[in-house]
Amino acid sequence: MxxxxxxxxxxxxxxxxxxxxxxxxxxxxxxxxxxxxxxxxxxxxxxxxxxxxxxxxxxxxxxxxxxxxxxxxxxxxxxxxxxxxxxxxxxxxxxxxxxxxxxxxxxxxxxxxxxxxxxxxxVRKAVPLEIEVPARALLWEKLQQRIEEQGDEFLSVSISGPAGAGKSHLIGALATWLVSRGKEVARVSCLPTDVPGTFAAWRSLLGKFGGDRLAETIAAAGAALTLDETLVKNLVRFLSGPVHADTDDIGLSPLQYKDILPEFIAGVLARLLAGRDCAAIIDDIQWMDEGSHGVTEALRHSGTPLLLVLGRRGQPAPDDIVLGPMSGEEHRKLLGELSGNAEITDALNNEILRISGGLPLVSREVYSMLSQRRRLIAMGGTLDLAPAGATADPLHETPLIGRFRDLSPRLRSLLGACAIWREPFTKEQAETTAKACVPGIEFETCWESPLLGEFIVATPGAPGRFSFYHDLLREAALSLMADRDRAAGHGAALEWMTARPIRDLSPAEAAFHARESGRDEVAVELFDRAARAALGRFALREAREAARAALDLDRANEHTGDPVAIALRARLYQIEGEAAFHWGMVEDAVGLLERAMVLYRVSPQAGVFPIKASMLLRHLWLFATGKPWADANVSPVREGAARTALMLAEIAYFQNDQKRSADCCVTALDLASKNGESAMLASLCAAIACPLSGRRPRWLADRYRNIARRMIARVGDRTEQTYIEHVGCLVDLDKTRWPEAAERAAGNVAYWRSHGHGRRVEEAATHAFFVDYFRGDLGRASEWAQVLQESAYKRTDRQSRTWAAMMGSLHSLACLGTKEAEAHCRKVPVHGGDAITQSSIHVMRAMCAWRSGNPWQAMDCLRDAEELAGQHPPVSSTQFLLADAAVLLGEMRSWGPPELEADPMFGGLVDRFMKRATAFAKSFSLGAAILHCARGLHGTGVGKDFPAAAIAARRLGADLFEARALCYQALKSPASARLQDGLTLLEKCGASAEVAFFQQLSSRHDRFP
Structure with a gap:
């Protein structure tokens, strides 16, 4: 039939x-x-x-x-x-x-x-009492032991090995064993062509575990996090709806793909698995996108009692269970399983082991090939290798190809045509490529051949779709095709794909078929589209690979004068550079972005960003009128160039190159202003308002911030408006406008949290923390520190975690004690985050070391902090610890061991950090209280500096710093002040540990060891 x-x-x-x-x-x-x-x-x-x-x-x-x-x-x-x-x-x-x-x-x-x-x-043996042990008995025991030690916690087990090493077979046996123990098991695989690739494996798992109640659970998780209603609807559509290549209609921003989805998916899984004994298996994670790896980390931090089994092809990770070539005895057991014979002779075992290299998949194919060629003899339960006949072909060195050579030419051609498709294919797709590769082929007759089932299987969980039993078989079938037939097959696949509805088209997969069929121009266009779509959903590897593929194909246009071709290459370099930056490849990113700027014809050569007179004129016009130049015209090329310049400004800022950062930012502002009034231009004005170097006065920052606010009110972008308020909070903080800064920070935290932007939540919470810390409201500051902890430690971003550790350590040092502060510092690696963040936490480590009685260790930490900070001027409130290190050195000079002051390194550190404190005082109002305290502790004007520090802090409402100045004055000049006045104010702030510290100092007659 x-x-x-x-x-x-x-x-x-x-x-x-x-x-x-x-x-x-x-x-x-x-x-x-x-x-x-x-x-x-x-x-x-x-x-x-x-x-x-x-x-x-x-x-x-x-x-x-x-x-x-x-x-x-x-x-x-x-x-x-x-x-x-x-x-x-x-x-x-x-x-x-x-x-x-x-x-x-x-x-x-x-x-x-x-x-x-x-x-x-x-059915009757649904839960077998015994599970047949796979051929790899030792690895099987190791795997079982690791799983049995799980308990009620999250456990991730990774199995890795080369293609054909038996990874999937071992995972299949593991799934059977887990079901026999009463676990609920869901298994999915990653594909190189997942459409869209972002979070595809996790979406499949959510569907398997959630079933009909998945959408309801997602909505409940969003409501519990008080997320915006529109965002919750978009999350429900993305995580429970059908998979389409075009995700523009999902409504998620790149920041949301990066910031909220890993944590949110982990939270939904935790809800679905509550009270259930479950295991999830994800195979071929070498194709997994960056965001999906973030889900694994979020699950690890959440402690969800889930067993997660990962299969990886290629380079193993440090804790992987690695599948190498099989040993002789393991291989003998495999042949016994395949043949059903109790004994396998050494001759047969050694011969197949030699050909296959110990890879089980290849051994299976060699065994099948020998069976078909009647080279096996079974006698009395023993399987042996028969001698080759005079006309018998020798065994192929490539047995997978040998298996295909034993087939008829028409079946071999059909399998090659099926191998054109890298993803599971339908019968219609197989027929399309088969007729293109072999015109006149009797497709129905070949498709119904029983031999086809030895290579192609029905894809589990994908009704009506088929795939090769293993990707190595697909590659072998493809390698036997003539170049002309292969190109014809890829061309037919491209036409079949482009005839589908646009939302079902995978640009990356269509581009692959276009390239393989020789249609380079079409491939470049499709790869460009794929790169932009991938970057839009923060699939960095996919974006970079697509951009690189397009650039490689577009070599012919590298030196052309066609402006369209030049703009295309510039955009591809921009996409690849942006993906490289977010992936942590900063040097690569700079080179790629600079090449884009040259192609955009903004820079005469890579690395050069001149400030021209015409740029300054347009800049002054914007500054004076608050509006862009009158003859501005929208251009996607200028917008791309502006974004590239802004990215370079951000990189330069983190590299401590303030002049280059300012030049790039002015260049970006000029390019954006040519495009007319827009959310991006307003955002750039806000970015300029954020002081990138110490040379800009605060009134200038206020002016740009106000321009941005008025402009965004006309444009009407709510997200950008919140970003501008976010920058305004930093300006208010730097100008020591505590109430305004506190109000903006609290509003920004609520908005960014409801819209799933974790990084922005952390930045706003950091500003809010500093406001309350400086004001001496340490109870409120602890709440912001907790917000940082909850957000940062669920994510894998090093900089976020470092900031959270620093805020937590600051609060603990003042309220709880040294041990608690040190515990926060230990939560992050010694090297992590940008230079300023990392140098600041080194200062925190120095404070903890000093208060623990280790002044020499404190000096080492301060030296590391100074080296990291480099020439970066301490002009922002978020960098106050670099200035406050001068106060710490003053404590060490006043109450540390006498030999400390004699150390040459100590004197050098004092000089450098006093310069930082002086620069900070010129830029930030609270810096005066810090600088006066440092001068008093270092013995330069004890009589007047502490009172001046207290007055400066009192004028700003900085109770914590006023209390500290009063305590220092009482300890250094007992006749001029009472220690209890400072301690009382510290108690009012809630700084119990600070009270204990100053009491300890006062109890020493000479120096604090």
Missing amino acids: SGEDRIHDPASAWEIWRHESDEACSRLRGEAGDAADLLKVLLAEATGLLEKDAAALLALRSGRAANGEPVSQLLAGLAAMGLDGLIMDERSAAQLPPPYRAERIGFLPGILSEPFCAHRLE
Whole structure:
């Protein structure tokens, strides 16, 4: 019966087929009626057949309406009638819920007209008492031991090895073992062509674990986090809706892909798995995107009691269970499993082991090839290698290719045509490429060949789709095709894809087929589109690879004068550079972005960003009027150039090159102003308002901030408006406008949190923390520190975690004590984050070391802080610790061991940090209180500096710093002040640990050791 006949037959959701003695197949029929009644009729007829002939072979497959009928109905009927051992196709086996299971028994071609890998259903033995140990017994024991030690915590187990090493086979045995222990197991695989690749594996797992209640759970998780309603709707669509290549309609921004999705997916999984004993298996994670790796880290931090098994091809990670080549005994056991023979001779075992290199997949194929060529002899339960005949071909050094050479030319051609598709394909797709590669091929006849089932299987969980049993087989089939036929097949695949609806088109996969078919211009356009889409959802590897592929194909236009071609290459360099920067490859990013600026014709050469007179004129016009130049015209090229310049400004800022950062920022502002009034221009004005160097006075920052606010009010972008308020908070903080800064920071935290922008939440919470810390409201500051902890430690970003550790350590040092402060510092690596962040936390480590009685260790930490800070001027409130280090050195000089002051390194550190404190005081109002305290402690004007520090702090409302100045004055000049005044103010701030510290200093007659 043909495939078309079966489709048009009225059928139940489940079909039972009988394999006749003449190799034909017939379907058991029941009278039309209710689906449940029809199922009973079919099962009864199957039972009767088995009673008449116990050796009858029955096959079960899911029909076209399988989703409309519960699997449990079928399984309950089978269990009641004792129909154990029924043969199932791979698609049906994939739908079995626990505790039912199916055992994979290999290829049984001819049972059905379409190829499939057969599974034997086990109903009565749904949970076997014993699991057959895989050939790799030692690794199996190691894997079991690691899992048995899990307990009620999250556990990630990674299995890695080269292609064909048996990774999937071992994972399959593990899945069976886990089900036998009562675990609920969900298994998915990553593909190099996932559309879209971002979070594809996790979306599949959410669907398997969530089922019909997934959307409801996602909405509940969003409501619990008080997320914006529109964002929650977008998350429901993205995580529970159908997968499309075009995700522009999802409504998620690149920041949201990066900031919220890893943590949010982990939170949804935690809700779904509550009270369930579950294991998730993700195979081929070498194709996993960056965001998906972030989900793994978020799950690890959340402590969700989930067993996560990962399969990786290629370079192993440090804690991986690594599958190398099989040993001789492991290989002998594998051959025993394949053949069913108790004994395998050394000659046969050694020969197949030599050819396969110990890779199980290759060994299976060699064994199959030897069987077909009648090179195996089985006698008395022993399998041996028969001598080769005089005309026998020698064994191929590439056995996978040898397997295909044994097929007929038309089957070999059909398999090669199927191999054109890198992802699971339909019968229609196979027919399209087959007829393009081999015009006149009898496709229906070849497709129904039983031999096809030895290479192609039905893809589990993807009805109507097929794939090669292993990717190495696909590559071998493709390698046997002639270049002309292969190009024709890729061309047909491209035409088939571009004929689909635009939202279903994968630009990256279409570009691959265009390139392989020789259509380079089309490929460049599609790779460019794929790169932009990937960067839009923060799939950095995918974006960079697509941009690089387009640039490699576009070599012919490298020196052309065509402005369209030049703009395209500039955009590709820009995309690759931006992806490299976010991936941490800063030097690569700078080179790529500079090349883009040259192609955009903004810079005469890489690394040069001149400030021209015309740029300054437009800049002054914007400054004076608050509006861009009158003849501005929108241009996507200028917008791309402006974004590139802004990215270079950001990189220069983190590299401590303030002049270059300012030049790039002015260049970006000029380019954006040529495009007219826009959210980007307003955002740039706000960025300029954020002081990038100490040379800009605060009134100038205020002017740019106000321009940005008025402009964004006209443009109407709510997100950019909040960003401008975020920058305004920093300006208010630097100008010591505490109430304004506190109000802006609290509003920004609420907005960014509701919209899922974790990094922005942390930045706003940092500003809010400093406001309350400086004002001496340490109780409120602790709440902001907690916000930072909750946000940063669920993410993998080093800089965020370093900031959170610094805020937590600052609060703990003042309120709880040294040990608690040190614990926060230990949460981050010694090197992490940008230079200023890392140098600041080195100052925190120095404070902890000093208060723990280790002044020499404190000096080492301060030296590291100074080296990291370099020439970066301490002009921002977020850098006050670099200035406050001068006060710490003053404490060490006043109460440390006498030999400390004699150390040359100590004197050098004092000089450098006093210069920083002086520069900070000129730029930031609170700096005066810090500088006066430092001068008093270092013995230069004890009588007047401490009172001046207290007055400066009191004028600003900085109670914590006023209390500190009063305490220093009482300790250094007891006759002029009372220590209790300072301690009382510290207690009012909630700084209990500071009170204890100053009491300890006062109890020493000489110096604090």
